[in-house]
Amino acid sequence: MRQTRTIEISTGLFIILGFASLFFLATQTTNIRAYNDTSGYTVTASFTNVGGLKVRAPVTMAGVNVGRVTEIHLDPRTFSAIVSIQISQRFNQIPDDSSASILTSGLLGEQYIGISPGGSETFLKNGSKIQFTQSAIILENLIGQFLFNKASSGSK
Amino acid sequence: MRFLLHEIYYIALDFLQGMGASFLFLLRLLSYTPKALLRWRIVWLQIYSVGAMSLVLIMVSGLFIGMVMALESYHVLVKFAATAALGTGVALSILRELGPVVTALLFAGRAGTALTSEIGLMRATEQLAGMEMMAVNPIRRIVVPRFIAGAVSVPLLTMIFCVVAILGGYYVGVDLMGVDQGAFWSQMRVNVDLIDDVLKSVVIKSIVFGGAISLIAVYEGYYSLPTAEGVSQATTRTVVNSSLAVLALDYLLTALLFHGV
Numbered sequence: 001m002r003q004t005r006t007i008e009i010s011t012g013l014f015i016i017l018g019f020a021s022l023f024f025l026a027t028q029t030t031n032i033r034a035y036n037d038t039s040g041y042t043v044t045a046s047f048t049n050v051g052g053l054k055v056r057a058p059v060t061m062a063g064v065n066v067g068r069v070t071e072i073h074l075d076p077r078t079f080s081a082i083v084s085i086q087i088s089q090r091f092n093q094i095p096d097d098s099s100a101s102i103l104t105s106g107l108l109g110e111q112y113i114g115i116s117p118g119g120s121e122t123f124l125k126n127g128s129k130i131q132f133t134q135s136a137i138i139l140e141n142l143i144g145q146f147l148f149n150k151a152s153s154g155s156k
Numbered sequence: 157m158r159f160l161l162h163e164i165y166y167i168a169l170d171f172l173q174g175m176g177a178s179f180l181f182l183l184r185l186l187s188y189t190p191k192a193l194l195r196w197r198i199v200w201l202q203i204y205s206v207g208a209m210s211l212v213l214i215m216v217s218g219l220f221i222g223m224v225m226a227l228e229s230y231h232v233l234v235k236f237a238a239t240a241a242l243g244t245g246v247a248l249s250i251l252r253e254l255g256p257v258v259t260a261l262l263f264a265g266r267a268g269t270a271l272t273s274e275i276g277l278m279r280a281t282e283q284l285a286g287m288e289m290m291a292v293n294p295i296r297r298i299v300v301p302r303f304i305a306g307a308v309s310v311p312l313l314t315m316i317f318c319v320v321a322i323l324g325g326y327y328v329g330v331d332l333m334g335v336d337q338g339a340f341w342s343q344m345r346v347n348v349d350l351i352d353d354v355l356k357s358v359v360i361k362s363i364v365f366g367g368a369i370s371l372i373a374v375y376e377g378y379y380s381l382p383t384a385e386g387v388s389q390a391t392t393r394t395v396v397n398s399s400l401a402v403l404a405l406d407y408l409l410t411a412l413l414f415h416g417v
Contacts, residue, residue: 004201006199007201007204008197008201008204010204010208011200011201011203011204011207011208013208014203014207014208014211014312015203015206015308015312017211017312017316018311018312018313018315018316019312019315021312021315021316021319022315022316022358022359023353024316025251025315025319025322025358026350026354026355026417028341029247029251029322029344029348029354030345030348030349030353030354031345031346031348031349031350031351032347032350033345058346062302066203110346115377
């Protein structure tokens with residue numbers, strides 16, 4: 001009977017260890033904070049080209065993470081991309097003439113949105129729209145322009 | 157030529173019969189499952205012998221697989237000066253594929269065979285027939301608790317495997333190879349998705365694998381020929397069939413869950 005008890009206790013420990021592992025995987029190795037951080041306000045910005053920007057991409061200001069992309073869709077009338085950005089409530093004093101640009105971390109890294117502050121006295125609030133935007137830099141277009149310039153300067 | 161076609165025909169027929177019979181067996185096991193869960197002590201003891209006793213094997217294998225993943229990835233990534241992506245690479249390959257699949261294969265070898273030979277020997281020594289004589293349903297008393305124990309143990313072992321593997325990768329990457337500690341974790345946390353990589357991949361895959369291996373193991377044991385040779389053949393079939401089933405299901409699940417064929 002005593003042995004059965006030891007076996008039952010070790011089985012219990014095994015099961016607890018299994019669930020503790022799941023907890024560790026979920027909280028320590030994943031982007032769980034992006035899921036449960038739903039407080040904050042949403043602003044939109046329209047870009048002519050979002051490049052490889054994805055939903056849940058980070059939004060930074062001076063390199064500090066202030067929010068994330070919640071939705072990307074195409075405006076059917078202007079054919080520009082409308083990006084919804086959720087910004088944490090802590091950062092509620094961003095001037096409403098700030099500009100948003102799509103940047104790349106490293107040469108081949110993930111794309112994210114960087115916000116550069118403006119000088120306005122009024123702040124962005126829920127539902128407001130960022131007026132000044134700069135689209136993603138498409139590497140192919142850049143190389144194309146460079147080659148075109150080279151060719152036209154070479155023909156002179 | 158004719159002979160060959162005949163052979164293929166019978167092999168195909170055997171395969172279909174095996175699939176059908178094991179599916180019917182699964183339905184029978186599931187119909188007994190709620191009652192077996194009420195007698196949880198038997199299940200609990202089986203989880204000990206099937207799951208907890210496999211723990212050392214799973215943890216040691218996980219440690220070495222995580223370590224070798226980190227070592228191999230490091231030597232590739234260092235050529236592109238991208239060692240910051242080491243944590244992401246190790247975590248994603250462990251969570252998406254290696255964790256569930258390697259755990260399932262090891263489990264089939266360690267515990268699946270034990271289940272088959274145990275039940276097979278009970279059949280060979282007429283213990284199952286003896287139970288029937290005493291009006292004890294051997295499926296309910298012997299087979300179902302073992303099936304449940306296997307199906308519960310594999311997901312738990314898979315979680316433990318993944319954690320140990322990632323920690324092993326961390327040890328090699330950060331402590332031995334000198335990858336930046338902050339980059340290792342923060343890149344991992346940005347790129348590993350909670351739903352896609354942990355819930356969909358690790359959890360769903362390991363539950364399916366656990367069910368499949370346990371079903372094959374108890375089915376082969378229960379229907380093994382009651383001879384020494386029959387039990388050994390059943391044990392071999394358990395390892396072969398459950399390994400093939402795990403690898404095939406892995407492709408199927410990956411295609412279904414991550415919508416790409």
